[in-house]
Amino acid sequence: MSKKVFANDIKITLTEGVTIERANELHQLLVERLSAVAKTEPPSERVTLDLSRVSDIDACGCQLLALFVENLKQHGVTPTTAARAPITEQIEHLGFSDLLAGTSTGSSTVPKGIA
Amino acid sequence: MTSQGGENSGVDLKRFNQVFFEECAENLTEMEQILISLGDREPDHEQLNAIFRAAHSIKGGAGIFGFEDMTVVTHVMESLLDRLRNHEIPFAPGMIDLFLEAGDAIAMQLAGHREGKPVHREAIDQVRGRLQQTIEGAGAKAGTEPAQAQAASEAGREEPLLPCRYQLAFTPDPEIFTRGIRIESIISELTELAEPGEFRCSAQLPEFPDLSEFDPERCVTRWEFTLLAKASREQILDVFMFVADEDQLRIEAEPVDRRTPHLDPVDPAPEQPILPASGRRAYDSSEMAPGALGRRGSEAESSFRVNVTKVDQLVNQIGELLITQAMLSQIAVGLDPILHETLQRGLAQLERNTRDLQASVMSIRLVPISIVFNRFPRLVRELAAKLGKQVDLKTSGDSTELDRGLIEKIADPLGHLVRNALDHGLESPDRRSACGKDPVGTLQLSASQVGGRIVIDVIDDGAGLNREKILAKALESGVPCSEAMSAEEVWQLIFAPGFSTASEVTDVSGRGVGMDVVLKNVQGIGGRVQIASEAGRGARFTISLPLTLAILQGLSVAVGGEKFIIPLNVVIESLQPKAGQLKSVNGREVVQVRGEYLPILKLHRIFNLETEATEPQQGILVLVEADGERGAILVDALLDEQQVVVKSIETNYRRVEGSAGATILGDGRVALILDLSELFAMHRKQ
Numbered sequence: 001m002s003k004k005v006f007a008n009d010i011k012i013t014l015t016e017g018v019t020i021e022r023a024n025e026l027h028q029l030l031v032e033r034l035s036a037v038a039k040t041e042p043p044s045e046r047v048t049l050d051l052s053r054v055s056d057i058d059a060c061g062c063q064l065l066a067l068f069v070e071n072l073k074q075h076g077v078t079p080t081t082a083a084r085a086p087i088t089e090q091i092e093h094l095g096f097s098d099l100l101a102g103t104s105t106g107s108s109t110v111p112k113g114i115a
Numbered sequence: 116m117t118s119q120g121g122e123n124s125g126v127d128l129k130r131f132n133q134v135f136f137e138e139c140a141e142n143l144t145e146m147e148q149i150l151i152s153l154g155d156r157e158p159d160h161e162q163l164n165a166i167f168r169a170a171h172s173i174k175g176g177a178g179i180f181g182f183e184d185m186t187v188v189t190h191v192m193e194s195l196l197d198r199l200r201n202h203e204i205p206f207a208p209g210m211i212d213l214f215l216e217a218g219d220a221i222a223m224q225l226a227g228h229r230e231g232k233p234v235h236r237e238a239i240d241q242v243r244g245r246l247q248q249t250i251e252g253a254g255a256k257a258g259t260e261p262a263q264a265q266a267a268s269e270a271g272r273e274e275p276l277l278p279c280r281y282q283l284a285f286t287p288d289p290e291i292f293t294r295g296i297r298i299e300s301i302i303s304e305l306t307e308l309a310e311p312g313e314f315r316c317s318a319q320l321p322e323f324p325d326l327s328e329f330d331p332e333r334c335v336t337r338w339e340f341t342l343l344a345k346a347s348r349e350q351i352l353d354v355f356m357f358v359a360d361e362d363q364l365r366i367e368a369e370p371v372d373r374r375t376p377h378l379d380p381v382d383p384a385p386e387q388p389i390l391p392a393s394g395r396r397a398y399d400s401s402e403m404a405p406g407a408l409g410r411r412g413s414e415a416e417s418s419f420r421v422n423v424t425k426v427d428q429l430v431n432q433i434g435e436l437l438i439t440q441a442m443l444s445q446i447a448v449g450l451d452p453i454l455h456e457t458l459q460r461g462l463a464q465l466e467r468n469t470r471d472l473q474a475s476v477m478s479i480r481l482v483p484i485s486i487v488f489n490r491f492p493r494l495v496r497e498l499a500a501k502l503g504k505q506v507d508l509k510t511s512g513d514s515t516e517l518d519r520g521l522i523e524k525i526a527d528p529l530g531h532l533v534r535n536a537l538d539h540g541l542e543s544p545d546r547r548s549a550c551g552k553d554p555v556g557t558l559q560l561s562a563s564q565v566g567g568r569i570v571i572d573v574i575d576d577g578a579g580l581n582r583e584k585i586l587a588k589a590l591e592s593g594v595p596c597s598e599a600m601s602a603e604e605v606w607q608l609i610f611a612p613g614f615s616t617a618s619e620v621t622d623v624s625g626r627g628v629g630m631d632v633v634l635k636n637v638q639g640i641g642g643r644v645q646i647a648s649e650a651g652r653g654a655r656f657t658i659s660l661p662l663t664l665a666i667l668q669g670l671s672v673a674v675g676g677e678k679f680i681i682p683l684n685v686v687i688e689s690l691q692p693k694a695g696q697l698k699s700v701n702g703r704e705v706v707q708v709r710g711e712y713l714p715i716l717k718l719h720r721i722f723n724l725e726t727e728a729t730e731p732q733q734g735i736l737v738l739v740e741a742d743g744e745r746g747a748i749l750v751d752a753l754l755d756e757q758q759v760v761v762k763s764i765e766t767n768y769r770r771v772e773g774s775a776g777a778t779i780l781g782d783g784r785v786a787l788i789l790d791l792s793e794l795f796a797m798h799r800k801q
Contacts, residue, residue, distance in 0.1 A: 020292045020332060027331035034326055059298035062318065063336045071326040093302055095316035095338055 010037055012079075013050040018061030026061070030068045038075050047072060049100075051083035059094050066099035132295065134420065135180045135357065136229045142169040143218050143225070144489060150215055151492040155208040163200040166214065168353065170196060173221060176357050178300040185224045188239060191246040192217045198250060213249060215493065217242050277370050278310060281351055283340040284365040287358065289333045296358050298338070304354045305340055313343035343371065423519065426479050433469075433476045434760035440469045441757055441781030473758065480520070484562045484571070485513035487526045491533055495558065498537045505544050505555040506537060512562035517569045521660055524640045525571070528633040532573040532656050533558065535630070540577035540654055550651065552576070565659070568684070573656045580606055580648040588614065606646035610634040641775060643742050643792065669759045669778075671786065672737065672750040674718045675726030678786040680759050680778055681748065685791050687738040689753055692731045706736055706747045713738065713747045716798050721773055722787075726751055741791035746798070748789075757781075761788060773797055 012033050018026060037047060049065065051057070065081075072079050081100045083091065091100055146169040149162050158166065170192045177185035192214065198204045220242040227234035283305075288294070306314045317339045324335065344351070348368055355364055440462075447455070447462050488510045499506040517525075536558055541547075544554035559574040582605050589596040594611040608614065612631040637644050641661045648654040661667070669680035696707045697715075705712040715736065719726040728734030728751045736747040759778035764771055764787070771777075775790035 023292070023331035027326075027329070031327045058292075059318075059336065060292040060332065060334070063320070063334065064331050066318070066320055066336075067323065067326055067329060070320065070323045074323070090299070093299060093316070095302070095318035095340075099318060099320065 010040065010046070011048045011050055013053060015053040015055075017056040018051070018054050018065065019056055019058040020060040023060050023064060026064060030064065034068065034071055034075070037072060037077055047077050047079040049079045049081045051081060051087055054083065054087050057087055057090050057094075062091055062094050062096040062100065066096055069100060132180055132228070133422070135176045135182075136225060137420065138176060138357065139173050139185075139221075139225050142172050143222050145169050147215065147218055147493055148489060150211050150218070151496060153211055154496075155211065157206040158199075160200060163196060167193065167196040167200060171353065172356060175300075175304060175354065178304070179296050179357055181295065181297060182224075182228055184234075184239075185221060185228075188217050188220050188224075188243050188246070191243050191250070195246055195250050204250070207249075210249065213242075213245055217246060278343055278345045280341070280343050280369045280371055281348075282367040282369075283338075283342075283351070285338045285340065285355070285359065286363050287334050287336070287338075288360070288363065289335070291334045291358065293332050301354055301358060302338075302340075305342060305351075308344045308346040308350060308354070309342035310344060315341040421479075426476075426519075429476050430480065433473050436469055437473065437758050437760055438779050438781065440465055442783070443781075445781035470758065477518075480518050481516035482519050482522055483513060484515050484517060484522065484569075485510075486522055487529060488513055488560055488562075490526065490530070491560065494530065494533060495537065498534060502537060503543060504537065504541055506541060507555050507557050509557060509559045510561065511559070515562035515564055515569060517660065521569075521640055524636060525642075525658070525660065528636045528658065529560075529571065529573065531630075531633045532658075533560070536573055536575040536577065536654070536656075540575040540579075542578050569660045571658045571660070573658075574653065576653040579650045579652055579654050580609070580646070581650070585609060602648070603646070606648060609646075610644070645742070667759060667761060667788070668756070669788065670737070670756050671754040671759075671780070672718075672735075672748075673752045673754055674722070674728075674750050675724035677722070677724055678754065678780060678784065679718060679750070680786050680788040681737060681739065682775075682788065682791070683756065685739045685741045687740055687745070689735050689737045691734075692736055694732060697731055704731070706731060708738065708747075711745070713745050714795075714798060715747045715749055716794055717749045718789075719749075721794065721797060739791050741795065744792075744795050746791070746795055748794075759786075759788065 010033075012030075014026070016022070049069070051065075069079055069081070088097075091097055146166050149158070149165055153162065170189050174186045174189035174193060177183070177189065195204075195210070199206060199210075220239050223232070223234055224239065226232040287296075287298075291298070302316055305316075319337045319339065320335060321337055322335055348366060351366060352364075443462055444466065447459055450458065452459055491510075492508055495506055495508045498504075541556035541558065542550070542552075547554050547556060557576045559572070561572045561574070563570050582602065585605055585608055586596055586598065586600075589608045589611065592611070592614055594608055594614060596605070596608055600608075609630045610633075614630065634644055637658055637660070643659050645657040645659070646654065647657070667680075668683040670683055670686055672679050672681060690708070692706050698705050698707055698712065700712060704715040704717075706715055707713075715731055717729070718724070719729065728749070731747075731749055734749050734751050735753055736749055737753070738745065738747050740746075759780075761776045762778060764774060764777040767777070771787060773790060773794045774787040775793075776788045777785050778788060780786050
């Protein structure tokens, strides 16, 4: 798992499985990232949650990411989520598309793959 | 997707899997019972539905808990059942056997996951293939007779369900993730029920806890599903059978051809609390029993599942408590009853409470014998078909309860007796008719509680045991015997190792191992086997078992500084004999009690102890009866009546002949528990 920071743009990349088996590990990582985002001065304008290298996601993982996104929003940051099929399909299947869309417009699809 | 339930190392899924395993076993049993009850008759709509539900529940549960392999056979089976109940294909009697085999295949997979037993993939594939062939074959056949199929379809088909728009609000248990339940499987099942493109799923977070303080394994998500489906409300509920309580799911159904909304809430509360603190089912939430929705709802209200090891632990602790209580009572004996009156009262109270507690705990372990009896209809059906015999199996006393540990161990010996009765006992229909008997033989299994024991009878109305044949076979096998032996003694010969009168070795019974194993297994759990037989009329095998193995009511007696426990259920009375009562018969000492001569067993001699009371007049005779045999045990003194915790002496020391185990007394000393039947046998040999 790694993180790339470009000036004030923050990209959080998750890899492998985002599932119950790794819930605690991912939780710790996301708490760290959240605190890093909160401390960034000036505040980040663009935070991307990159799931394009995620191999598997389950309801527990989706919930954790959704809470992470909501916590980011509370810090005034609305992240963009990026993922590829079949992860986007799985997120949609589990009903988390809206929560992970990264926008408050209620879009029902997760933006697919970014570079 | 997530790894297989059984292999998931991150979360302890075993205890949750257990729930699925138990449910699955119950569903299989239920399925089998219905199939067996059918004989070769065509199942009615209700029965088909019940079998379908059982298969569907297994498939659903297997999917949810990640045992994908178990969904394979159930899926094809479900398809066949579905076509049958929709009259798309005609019923054939062979299907019953096929379903039974499919049940076996699923049971094998279940045993594979549950106990790590080997799973024969070929067998699974074979059953699956045959189910598939049946669907295709019958389908093709039905296709050639469209008019008939159509007529059958129209005659039997129920009113097709009108499509309904369902709105579901699902607020799962906060521990649903750690229970290993896969929400995606639930959603997939709902998608399957929905009309194409008519399913919406939306996850919502009604609360946004601070991420740093959030437990990532706790579920706070609430799902809302909207679907248009031709499924019934029960079918929708079935999807949640393993996962939801009543208060966790709200369903609103609205028929699409009527605009008036029809509310059908499971829970009338408009909004669901995220953490329902009350209103949960009566089960221990840490046990995670399956959801109470569906047909098992009412049962779940009155019972809950507990791990057997927890009960065993409780039984052990009760045992220790009994020892402590006995210890305290013993100490109190030496105290002045006037000075310590309150203490004595307290101790008496403690004794009563301990006894009650013990009775309650032991009752938890009791299960009905129907668990074992229910296995036999199928066995009998298959064996009877194989042997070309007609058998009517009757059971009685199905609700008789006995210790769970005994249930598991009695199943095999009983199965053996049933097989023997069918193979050797009951005659062929022709032979029965020739003897003026009903061509249909009767095999009866009955259970009852007699005093402190459970008695199980296996009775057949066949030819009975053949005295000459048994004696001849015994001679041939080198088993000691003589023509002068009583009937009872001759019957006992069949328990000799390697004894079998079957002239032909079949795969049913008569492999030369059997009755000796039956006896050994039964004796291993403190039981006895008795045989009664009448030529041409039938035979009765009676197994008698102790109610429980863990604790028994005993009379403690002293012999030369040692203490022994005599199980109270064998004690008739005790007396100090007068010289006139003591006689000698064939060089053996006997005591005459009310006209009956009873052999005297001298414990000090049997266990080689130094004592002053070497003659009956110097001590006390305890009259006992076991297995229809009576005797008098010479002891120095009677000490106390007490409950003792049976500990295995073999595990802790070595086997001691004449003892059924040992116990720890209040003063910390070890006392042997006497096995009267064995003592009688030892006395006869002397």
